Amino acid sequence: MADKTVKELADMVGKTASAVKQQLVDAGLPARAEDDLVTELEQEKLVTYLKQSHGQQDKRRISLKSKTTSTARVTGSSGKSKSVNVEVRKKKVFEKPDPEKMAEELAAREQAMIESQERAAKDAEERAATKKKSEERQAATLAAMRASLGSSKKSDDKNDDISTSVVVKKGGKTTIEVKPKEQPKKKVAATKPKVETAAERKAREVREKEENRLREIETETRRVQAEEAQKRTLEQMRKMAGKYTDQPAAEVRKDEPLAEGLVGDALEESFEKERREIKRGASSTGARGRRRKNQDEREIKNRKNGLRSTQASQHKFEKPVEKIVYDVEISEQITVADLAQRMAVKAREVTKLLMKMGEMARESDTIDQATASLIVEEMGHNPVPVSDTKVEDDLQSAVNERSSNVQTRPPVVTIMGHVDHGKTSLLDKIRETKVANGEAGGITQHIGAYHVKTGRGVITFLDTPGHAAFSAMRSRGAQATDIVVLVVAADDGMMPQTEEAIDHARAAGTPLIVAINKMDKPGADPDRVLNELTAKEVVSEEWGGDTPMARISAKTGEGIDELLEYISIQAELMELEAPLDGAAQGVVIESRLEKGRGPVVSVLVKKGTLKQGDLVLAGEHYGKVRAMTDEHGQRIQSAGPSIPVEILGLPETPAAGSEFLVVTDEKKAREVADFRTNRERERQLERQNAMRLESMFDQMEQGNVSFLNIVLKTDVRGSLEALLSALNELSTDEVKVRVISSGVGPISESDVTLAESSEAVLLGFNVRADATARRKADAANMDIRYYSVIYGLIDDVKAAMSGMLAPEHREKILGVADVREVFRSSKFGAAAGCMVVEGTIYRNKPIRVLRDDQVIFTGQLQSLRRYKEDVNEVRTGMECGLAVRGYDVEAGDKIEVFEIQEFERTI
Numbered sequence: 001m002a003d004k005t006v007k008e009l010a011d012m013v014g015k016t017a018s019a020v021k022q023q024l025v026d027a028g029l030p031a032r033a034e035d036d037l038v039t040e041l042e043q044e045k046l047v048t049y050l051k052q053s054h055g056q057q058d059k060r061r062i063s064l065k066s067k068t069t070s071t072a073r074v075t076g077s078s079g080k081s082k083s084v085n086v087e088v089r090k091k092k093v094f095e096k097p098d099p100e101k102m103a104e105e106l107a108a109r110e111q112a113m114i115e116s117q118e119r120a121a122k123d124a125e126e127r128a129a130t131k132k133k134s135e136e137r138q139a140a141t142l143a144a145m146r147a148s149l150g151s152s153k154k155s156d157d158k159n160d161d162i163s164t165s166v167v168v169k170k171g172g173k174t175t176i177e178v179k180p181k182e183q184p185k186k187k188v189a190a191t192k193p194k195v196e197t198a199a200e201r202k203a204r205e206v207r208e209k210e211e212n213r214l215r216e217i218e219t220e221t222r223r224v225q226a227e228e229a230q231k232r233t234l235e236q237m238r239k240m241a242g243k244y245t246d247q248p249a250a251e252v253r254k255d256e257p258l259a260e261g262l263v264g265d266a267l268e269e270s271f272e273k274e275r276r277e278i279k280r281g282a283s284s285t286g287a288r289g290r291r292r293k294n295q296d297e298r299e300i301k302n303r304k305n306g307l308r309s310t311q312a313s314q315h316k317f318e319k320p321v322e323k324i325v326y327d328v329e330i331s332e333q334i335t336v337a338d339l340a341q342r343m344a345v346k347a348r349e350v351t352k353l354l355m356k357m358g359e360m361a362r363e364s365d366t367i368d369q370a371t372a373s374l375i376v377e378e379m380g381h382n383p384v385p386v387s388d389t390k391v392e393d394d395l396q397s398a399v400n401e402r403s404s405n406v407q408t409r410p411p412v413v414t415i416m417g418h419v420d421h422g423k424t425s426l427l428d429k430i431r432e433t434k435v436a437n438g439e440a441g442g443i444t445q446h447i448g449a450y451h452v453k454t455g456r457g458v459i460t461f462l463d464t465p466g467h468a469a470f471s472a473m474r475s476r477g478a479q480a481t482d483i484v485v486l487v488v489a490a491d492d493g494m495m496p497q498t499e500e501a502i503d504h505a506r507a508a509g510t511p512l513i514v515a516i517n518k519m520d521k522p523g524a525d526p527d528r529v530l531n532e533l534t535a536k537e538v539v540s541e542e543w544g545g546d547t548p549m550a551r552i553s554a555k556t557g558e559g560i561d562e563l564l565e566y567i568s569i570q571a572e573l574m575e576l577e578a579p580l581d582g583a584a585q586g587v588v589i590e591s592r593l594e595k596g597r598g599p600v601v602s603v604l605v606k607k608g609t610l611k612q613g614d615l616v617l618a619g620e621h622y623g624k625v626r627a628m629t630d631e632h633g634q635r636i637q638s639a640g641p642s643i644p645v646e647i648l649g650l651p652e653t654p655a656a657g658s659e660f661l662v663v664t665d666e667k668k669a670r671e672v673a674d675f676r677t678n679r680e681r682e683r684q685l686e687r688q689n690a691m692r693l694e695s696m697f698d699q700m701e702q703g704n705v706s707f708l709n710i711v712l713k714t715d716v717r718g719s720l721e722a723l724l725s726a727l728n729e730l731s732t733d734e735v736k737v738r739v740i741s742s743g744v745g746p747i748s749e750s751d752v753t754l755a756e757s758s759e760a761v762l763l764g765f766n767v768r769a770d771a772t773a774r775r776k777a778d779a780a781n782m783d784i785r786y787y788s789v790i791y792g793l794i795d796d797v798k799a800a801m802s803g804m805l806a807p808e809h810r811e812k813i814l815g816v817a818d819v820r821e822v823f824r825s826s827k828f829g830a831a832a833g834c835m836v837v838e839g840t841i842y843r844n845k846p847i848r849v850l851r852d853d854q855v856i857f858t859g860q861l862q863s864l865r866r867y868k869e870d871v872n873e874v875r876t877g878m879e880c881g882l883a884v885r886g887y888d889v890e891a892g893d894k895i896e897v898f899e900i901q902e903f904e905r906t907i
């Protein structure tokens with residue numbers, strides 16, 4: 001309904017204008033002319049009046065009723081279901097607004113509209129005024145700034161442009177080029193101080209005044225903004241405080257210390273903290289929740305006294321609400337108690353968790369790293385697995401730090417190959433000495449190291465034994481070595497230990513050079529060797545592979561230069577380097593106990609320089625180097641990288657293959673040595689337990705296991721280990737070799753005592769019993785066996801084991817007779833007329849009756865006759881009569897005579 005003139009209204013309702021004018025007056029509206037406008041509101045008033053005057057009383061309440069009917073199926077108490085009609089009635093009452101009220105509302109709305117229009121106009125005016133003011137201020141500031149820049153700039157103003165346009169005429173064409181203008185050169189000469197004129201002073205004063213005024217305006221604006229922020233914050237706090245207390249929040253006065261301070265941030269922050277505390281208290285449950293509630297109440301009470309209460313509460317002790325997460329270090333083995341302590345929990349909690357995981361453990365029990373890590377994670381901490389060897393690692397890194405002056409070092413070469421393929425002879429040829437001749441049984445029996453100066457530089461050779469028993473040592477050799485030279489006899493080809501050597505070299509990632517030896521022999525067939533090696537994926541360079549192969553003869557020296565050249569080239573390619581200075585590190589090649597000298601340890605220096613007097617930690621032992629000799633037995637004072645030496649001074653013989661390093665701190669050395677000793681003891685214990693268990697099970701299963709107990713002493717550690725592994729391999733299901741005690745050095749009285757008490761055989765490899773031990777052994781009537789060749793010892797042990805084997809019982813068929821006829825005899829029952837078809841039938845030997853080649857009876861003969869005469873035996877091709885005790889034979893059966901023979905067994 002838009003605003004309309006009286007005339008328009010009259011036309012609309014179909015009445016005269018004067019009638020409408022009258023109606024307007026009647027409705028209490030001002031009198032109008034025909035062309036006067038009647039507003040919307042006035043039209044509404046007029047309509048209401050007309051309705052009332054026509055008796056149309058407004059129905060102010062309208063009720064709407066809706067009804068829905070549906071059918072539901074219900075089950076009655078008798079169990080029968082029936083249909084029930086469900087009627088849902090809804091009633092809605094709509095109350096029509098009172099027209100007077102509406103008129104009032106309309107008037108109020110009109111008024112509000114007028115007011116808002118007025119306010120908008122006023123605001124626009126204010127804004128315009130502010131804008132004008134700020135423009136004025138800006139203009140003033142600009143003027144002030146210009147004035148401050150002074151007249152000195154004026155002259156330079158023209159030079160501000162850094163480019164100029166130049167009109168250039170080229171070949172009749174006119175172009176415009178833009179050229180950068182040259183910057184005026186800076187004046188170097190000092191300018192004279194200028195005297196200020198009265199006009200200038202005045203201008204400056206005006207400028208300063210204007211600047212001060214601007215500063216004041218700015219400060220005032222900031223202050224107003226800060227006050228507003230303060231008001232907002234306080235208001236927010238009041239609201240929040242009211243939310244958490246029943247009583248209205250205390251009015252925060254402006255003179256309160258905190259309110260007076262840095263209004264914005266400090267208040268916000270303290271408020272935020274308070275809010276957090278309250279929230280936390282509300283979320284806590286149980287006893288802790290109650291405690292927090294009391295605390296919160298106290299805090300709220302305090303808050304009534306102003307904001308200082310929050311500050312006061314900051315000083316009280318608060319139990320940390322968040323759980324502390326620990327980084328728990330876990331070694332390879334850890335006790336439950338220790339683990340619990342590291343997580344600051346009771347051991348009981350850990351055992352409970354373990355139980356849930358299906359593992360029963362007491363506090364003192366040890367669990368492995370993986371299980372412990374699971375427990376730690378489960379308890380919400382971070383497991384940090386650490387190596388048990390940390391103490392060793394720390395020492396190692398300390399040693400590494402001291403290394404310096406890195407230089408090229410000689411290659412360490414290991415000669416490997418099958419027995420008798422010529423390893424020692426090759427080395428011998430290279431060194432031009434005769435080591436092979438002096439060896440017991442012609443076999444290299446322990447790792448030897450030789451440091452050889454060749455025409456192509458220094459090469460260190462490790463001579464490892466070829467016998468299968470030494471495989472453990474050989475693998476060590478491969479790990480300590482840079483290059484492996486594989487010796488293969490041209491007349492023998494690939495052999496088991498050749499293959500094993502290839503595997504070791506591969507496993508250690510060591511490059512391989514093949515020496516095809518014995519080329520001087522008439523049966524030499526190098527192509528066969530190449531073929532066999534290719535089958536093992538060792539392909540010669542000449543066949544397109546990457547393995548250098550030299551055809552040599554250790555006897556004539558043919559091809560040895562070529563081999564050495566290959567070694568040197570390979571070493572160069574490998575760029576072998578080691579620090580020359582600093583603490584020495586290396587590997588124990590061999591160790592033995594020597595009468596008068598004590599433990600003698602051969603070591604190969606890998607890094608640094610080993611000196612006499614150094615404190616050396618090797619395996620589980622440490623001691624000062626008392627004396628040092630080279631491989632020729634010459635005393636030396638120091639040995640650099642890749643040099644093998646023998647050292648004296650260690651208290652015991654460390655295991656071959658163990659690492660050695662020079663340490664400065666004796667305490668640390670002892671710590672590491674103790675750690676290693678304990679570790680070794682634990683491992684031994686584990687091995688023993690496993691053995692005990694194993695033997696127990698074996699005995700339970702078979703009930704007839706024999707043990708061959710051995711007490712073994714050797715000259716060097718390498719031989720001892722090799723023999724131990726060889727002896728272990730000899731064990732069978734029936735006879736087990738059990739080395740009760742073993743060690744390096746002569747056979748002592750205690751060895752004899754031990755052997756006697758454990759009924760063990762006493763074996764010495766390259767060692768003898770001392771006088772007391774011999775006397776004791778004689779008195780006990782004990783045999784001590786001495787060996788210097790490994791085969792001899794192993795063969796003897798095998799023989800002893802064979803002697804312990806229970807003899808084998810085998811059945812031997814002595815004769816077979818066919819039953820041709822059966823007679824009834826009053827004396828024997830069924831008597832059989834037979835023909836002996838195989839061997840001899842004996843009267844007193846056990847027999848079997850076979851029917852259709854199946855054994856149907858086993859027993860004895862009751863009688864054996866030939867022509868009515870009792871005989872003891874009947875041979876092949878003869879007829880006989882026999883009766884089987886307790887069994888009636890039939891024609892067509894076979895009688896088989898057998899005996900059980902005993903056979904000796906060997907291993």
Ligand SMILES: Nc1nc2c(ncn2[C@@H]2O[C@H](COP(=O)(O)OP(=O)(O)OP(=O)(O)O)[C@@H](O)[C@H]2O)c(=O)[nH]1
Nearest residue numbers: 419420421422423424425443444466518553554555
């Ligand atoms: N004809 C000939 N005989 C050789 C050659 N090399 C080694 N022999 C002989 O082969 C035999 C074994 O040689 P060794 O050098 O002892 O063999 P090995 O491989 O060191 O043997 P172990 O020490 O037992 O591992 C000796 O009799 C040598 O004289 C060779 O090039 N030509």
